Amino acid sequence: MATTRIPAVEGWFTLDDAPSLLGTRCKSCGAYFFPKETFACRNPRCGASELEETPLSRRGKLWSFTDNRYPPPKPYVAPDPFEPYAVAAVELEREKMVVLGQVVRGVGCADLHAGMEMELVLDTLYRDGENDVVTWKWRPAQAAEGRAQ
Amino acid sequence: MRHGSDQEIAVLGVGMHPWGKWGRNFVEYGVHAARAALADAGLAWTDVQFVAGGDTMRNGYPGYVAGASIAQALGWNGAQVASTYGACATGAQAIDVARARILAGLCDVALVVGADTTPKGFFAPAGGERKTDPDWLRFHLLGATNPIYFGLYARRRMEMFGATLEDFARVKVKNSRHGLANPNARYRKLYTLEEVMASQVVSDPLRLLDICATSDGGAAVVLTSMEFARKRAAQPVRVAAVSTVTPVYPNTVIEMPNFATDSAVGVAVPDVPFRDSIARRAYEQAGIGPEDVSFAEVYDLSTALELDWYENIGFAKPGDAEKILRDGTTALGGKQPVNPSGGLGCFGEAIPAQAISQLCELTWQLRGQAGARQIAGAKVGVAVNQGLFGHGSAILATI
Numbered sequence: 001m002a003t004t005r006i007p008a009v010e011g012w013f014t015l016d017d018a019p020s021l022l023g024t025r026c027k028s029c030g031a032y033f034f035p036k037e038t039f040a041c042r043n044p045r046c047g048a049s050e051l052e053e054t055p056l057s058r059r060g061k062l063w064s065f066t067d068n069r070y071p072p073p074k075p076y077v078a079p080d081p082f083e084p085y086a087v088a089a090v091e092l093e094r095e096k097m098v099v100l101g102q103v104v105r106g107v108g109c110a111d112l113h114a115g116m117e118m119e120l121v122l123d124t125l126y127r128d129g130e131n132d133v134v135t136w137k138w139r140p141a142q143a144a145e146g147r148a149q
Numbered sequence: 150m151r152h153g154s155d156q157e158i159a160v161l162g163v164g165m166h167p168w169g170k171w172g173r174n175f176v177e178y179g180v181h182a183a184r185a186a187l188a189d190a191g192l193a194w195t196d197v198q199f200v201a202g203g204d205t206m207r208n209g210y211p212g213y214v215a216g217a218s219i220a221q222a223l224g225w226n227g228a229q230v231a232s233t234y235g236a237c238a239t240g241a242q243a244i245d246v247a248r249a250r251i252l253a254g255l256c257d258v259a260l261v262v263g264a265d266t267t268p269k270g271f272f273a274p275a276g277g278e279r280k281t282d283p284d285w286l287r288f289h290l291l292g293a294t295n296p297i298y299f300g301l302y303a304r305r306r307m308e309m310f311g312a313t314l315e316d317f318a319r320v321k322v323k324n325s326r327h328g329l330a331n332p333n334a335r336y337r338k339l340y341t342l343e344e345v346m347a348s349q350v351v352s353d354p355l356r357l358l359d360i361c362a363t364s365d366g367g368a369a370v371v372l373t374s375m376e377f378a379r380k381r382a383a384q385p386v387r388v389a390a391v392s393t394v395t396p397v398y399p400n401t402v403i404e405m406p407n408f409a410t411d412s413a414v415g416v417a418v419p420d421v422p423f424r425d426s427i428a429r430r431a432y433e434q435a436g437i438g439p440e441d442v443s444f445a446e447v448y449d450l451s452t453a454l455e456l457d458w459y460e461n462i463g464f465a466k467p468g469d470a471e472k473i474l475r476d477g478t479t480a481l482g483g484k485q486p487v488n489p490s491g492g493l494g495c496f497g498e499a500i501p502a503q504a505i506s507q508l509c510e511l512t513w514q515l516r517g518q519a520g521a522r523q524i525a526g527a528k529v530g531v532a533v534n535q536g537l538f539g540h541g542s543a544i545l546a547t548i
C-alpha cells in the first residue's frame with residue numbers, strides 16, 4: 001500500500017524536492033521570523049503589521065550541534081528501539097538568524113564541526129499507520145548551491 | 150527612580166527544606182522553609198503583611214496560586230498576597246514584587262516562598278496537543294529537551310574557545326566539593342574528573358554528571374524595610390539590587406524553547422547580549438562592578454553553562470572562563486568563589502525555589518554562617534539565573 005507523505009506541522013516548510021522553511025518578513029524593516037510571525041513585527045522600533053510569507057535560505061553555517069542519546073519525552077514520537085540523532089543550530093546569512101533542526105540519520109556529532117555548510121532536506125519524523133510524517137532536517141551540504149536536483 | 154541605599158531592603162530571615170526526591174506535596178516544603186525563615190528572623194507568621202509565592206506548573210491548581218496555597222497551610226493571617234511565575238526566574242520575580250512593596254512603603258514585613266515537587270526524568274511540556282505552543286512543539290518536532298540546548302551551548306564553547314570535557318568535569322568536581330558540607334544539598338558526594346567524564350553521554354558533549362537533576366525542595370526569605378530590620382539586627386544583610394531584565398531585540402543567541410533566534414536584519418545587535426545584561430543591570434542598580442563582588446551563585450544547569458556565566462557576570466573575559474576555573478579563582482579559597490553552596494550540581498533544580506535558595510546562600514555567606522563552605526570576609530554576593538522565554542534573574546546582596 002502506498003504511503004502518504006504528510007508534514008508534521010502545517011505551513012512551516014515546503015514539500016518540494018528543494019524544500020525551504022517558510023518564515024515571514026516584515027515589509028517595513030525587513031526582519032525575518034521563524035516560525036512565521038503574522039500579527040506584528042517584533043522589532044520594537046518597527047511594530048509594522050504587514051508581514052509576507054517567504055522561504056528561508058536552504059543553506060547556512062553550522063553554529064553548534066549536539067545529540068539526543070535517550071528518547072525525548074512525549075509529545076516526541078520516539079521509535080522503539082530508539083536511535084540517537086543529532087540536532088543542529090544553523091546560521092542563515094541573509095536572514096541573520098540561527099535555526100534549529102534535527103540532523104539526518106547517519107550523521108552524528110563526530111561528523112560535524114562549527115562553520116561547516118549545511119543544507120535543508122525533508123525526512124521522516126515518525127510513521128503514523130500509512131502516513132510518512134515528515135519534517136525539516138539539516139545535513140552537511142552535498143552539492144554546489146543552485147544545481148538542479 | 151530611587152538609587153543606591155534608598156532602594157535597599159533587609160533580609161531578616163532565611164530558611165530551606167533540604168533538596169531531594171521526597172515525593173511529598175510541594176506545600177509541605179514551602180511551609181517548612183517559611184517556618185525556618187520566620188524563626189531565623191525572630192518573627193511570627195502573624196507578623197507577615199505580604200506573602201509572595203513562586204508558582205509551580207507541575208502541581209495542579211494549588212501550584213498556580215502558590216502564595217495563597219502556602220499561606221493557607223500556614224493558617225490564613227489576612228496578609229496580602231501575590232503569586233508569580235517566570236520559569237527558573239520565578240523566585241527572583243517573587244522577591245522583586247516583595248521588594249517593590251517594601252520600598253513603596255506598602256508593607257514592612259514580607260515572606261517570599263517557593264517550593265516544588267518534580268517528576269522523574271526529563272522535564273516535559275504540559276499535556277494535550279498544543280500545536281501553537283513553542284514549548285510543546287520543540288518536543289514534538291525536534292525532541293529538543295532542555296539538555297539539547299545545554300549541549301548546543303557547551304559545544305559552542307568547545308568550538309569557539311577550546312573548552313574540553315575535562316574543563317566541564319572540573320566544574321562538577323569543584324561544586325561537588327563545595328556541596329559536601331551543605332546540609333540542604335541533595336548530592337553530597339565528591340566526584341573525580343574520571344567519574345564525571347565516564348558517566349553516560351546524554352547530549353554530546355554533556356555527560357549525565359554534567360547536567361543538573363530535577364529535585365524537590367523549598368526555600369523562603371523574610372524581607373523587611375531597613376528601618377524595621379535595624380530595630381532587630383545590628384547589621385542585617387541587605388538586598389541592594391534585583392534584576393529581572395528581558396532581552397533587547399534582536400536576541401541573537403538561541404534560547405529555550407525557541408526554534409530560531411531573532412533576525413539581526415536591519416537593526417544593530419545590542420552591545421550587551423542578554424545573558425551579560427542580567428548581572429549588569431544589578432551592578433548598575435547597586436553602583437558597583439564585578440570586581441567588587443566577593444562570590445557568586447550561578448545557575449549551573451550544566452557544567453559548561455557555569456563557565457558561560459563567569460563571563461556573563463564579568464568575572465572573566467569571553468574565552469577566559471576555563472582559565473579562572475583551572476587556576477582556582479572560582480573554587481572555595483580562590484579570589485571569587487562561584488557556587489559555594491554546591492550549585493545545581495549538588496541540589497538539582499526545584500524551579501520556583503531556586504532563585505530564593507540562591508538568596509539564602511548569599512545571606513548565610515554574608516553573615517558568616519556558612520560553616521565549612523564559608524568564604525572568609527565575604528562582603529558582596531551576586532546570584533544569577535535565567536528563566537526560559539527570556540526571564541533574567543539577578544540578586545545582589547551585601548552586608
Ligand SMILES: [Zn+2]
Nearest residue numbers: 026029041046
Ligand atoms: Zn519590522
